[in-house]
Amino acid sequence: MRTDRIFARLEQEPARPLTPPPEMSGTRRALFFTTLGLYAAIVAAVLTTSRLVRLDWQVMLFRPYKQWPELHAFLDYFVVLGQRGPTAVLVAAWLGWRSWRQRTLRPLLVLSASLLLLNVTVGAAKLGMGREGPHYANRIGANEMFLTGDIFPSGHTANAVVTWGILAYLATTPRARRRLSVVAAVFALGVGTTTVYIGTHWVSDVLLGWASGLLILLALPWFEPLIAHVEAYLLSHWYRFREGVAPLSARLRPAGARIQPVTARLGAGGASPASRPEPALSEPALPAALSADPPARAGEPRTHHPAHARQHAARSERSPVTPAGSRRPYGERTVSRTAPMGPRK
Numbered sequence: 001m002r003t004d005r006i007f008a009r010l011e012q013e014p015a016r017p018l019t020p021p022p023e024m025s026g027t028r029r030a031l032f033f034t035t036l037g038l039y040a041a042i043v044a045a046v047l048t049t050s051r052l053v054r055l056d057w058q059v060m061l062f063r064p065y066k067q068w069p070e071l072h073a074f075l076d077y078f079v080v081l082g083q084r085g086p087t088a089v090l091v092a093a094w095l096g097w098r099s100w101r102q103r104t105l106r107p108l109l110v111l112s113a114s115l116l117l118l119n120v121t122v123g124a125a126k127l128g129m130g131r132e133g134p135h136y137a138n139r140i141g142a143n144e145m146f147l148t149g150d151i152f153p154s155g156h157t158a159n160a161v162v163t164w165g166i167l168a169y170l171a172t173t174p175r176a177r178r179r180l181s182v183v184a185a186v187f188a189l190g191v192g193t194t195t196v197y198i199g200t201h202w203v204s205d206v207l208l209g210w211a212s213g214l215l216i217l218l219a220l221p222w223f224e225p226l227i228a229h230v231e232a233y234l235l236s237h238w239y240r241f242r243e244g245v246a247p248l249s250a251r252l253r254p255a256g257a258r259i260q261p262v263t264a265r266l267g268a269g270g271a272s273p274a275s276r277p278e279p280a281l282s283e284p285a286l287p288a289a290l291s292a293d294p295p296a297r298a299g300e301p302r303t304h305h306p307a308h309a310r311q312h313a314a315r316s317e318r319s320p321v322t323p324a325g326s327r328r329p330y331g332e333r334t335v336s337r338t339a340p341m342g343p344r345k
Helices: 003-010 026-046 051-062 071-082 084-102 108-127 155-169 175-197 202-243 249-253 262-266 285-290 306-313
Strands: none
Touching: 026 051, 026 202, 051 202, 071 084, 071 155, 071 175, 071 262, 084 155, 084 175, 108 155, 108 202, 155 202, 175 202
């Protein structure tokens, strides 16, 4: 593989990608309502203490972590891929780099919207149903609902589905979307089954966690107009802030004008052009300057009087001219030749 292609992919793109965001198509809508029906069926099965609750107790009493203890050390670290803190930081760092490279805030805003939906929906379901976990079960065979727990649905599983599924959702090519979908599925299935292996969740908790995360991913196209509005609002304020902190000279300078270096404007001595003395006119140029005819003001007749010409040819008093032949600065010639040298009486 050529290294120039690798470095080219690391540079910032010249413009934003033209790939439109996913729309709520008919297939996606059908999948959303099918998953929503599955979500309701799982909740109903647990509330009625059906065969699903019996399966929960059978797996819990089987104790997989005692059947295969050699996997425990590895799966203790693997389950971290479902924790919200580490995964959110890792995915946010990747999407932040993509936002900079593609000159858009959409990846970060989509991640923020999905995590907000995850916290609201899954958090509300956990607190509302209050199910106890396997380690805190009170009675064998009971559904352990509406107690003091908060494990239904599984937060690890739902978070793994959302955080890793966002990468596939934001993919810009079909090939990348297929690959990232496989990676997200492996992590989501692995984290869910790991929580059952360790004994922190029931099987039904994991099933509802998968459904909860999938519902959020399927519902994201409905929030795309709001995400685009928030992005336009943030970018407009950012550009306004950048214009507000820009230097005054940069804002007042006409387009295409160049700024002279400071050394060129101030000269070797560091003095400004208004205070730096300019060289006097040479002798051949002096009569031409004195005899030049200045432009007449509006409403005044043009005159050729020598005194009038010399009066308008003189420089302003704010920037006096050093006499020709003198090398001393003007500030050292402070004594007038016509002023009396002795003290006043």
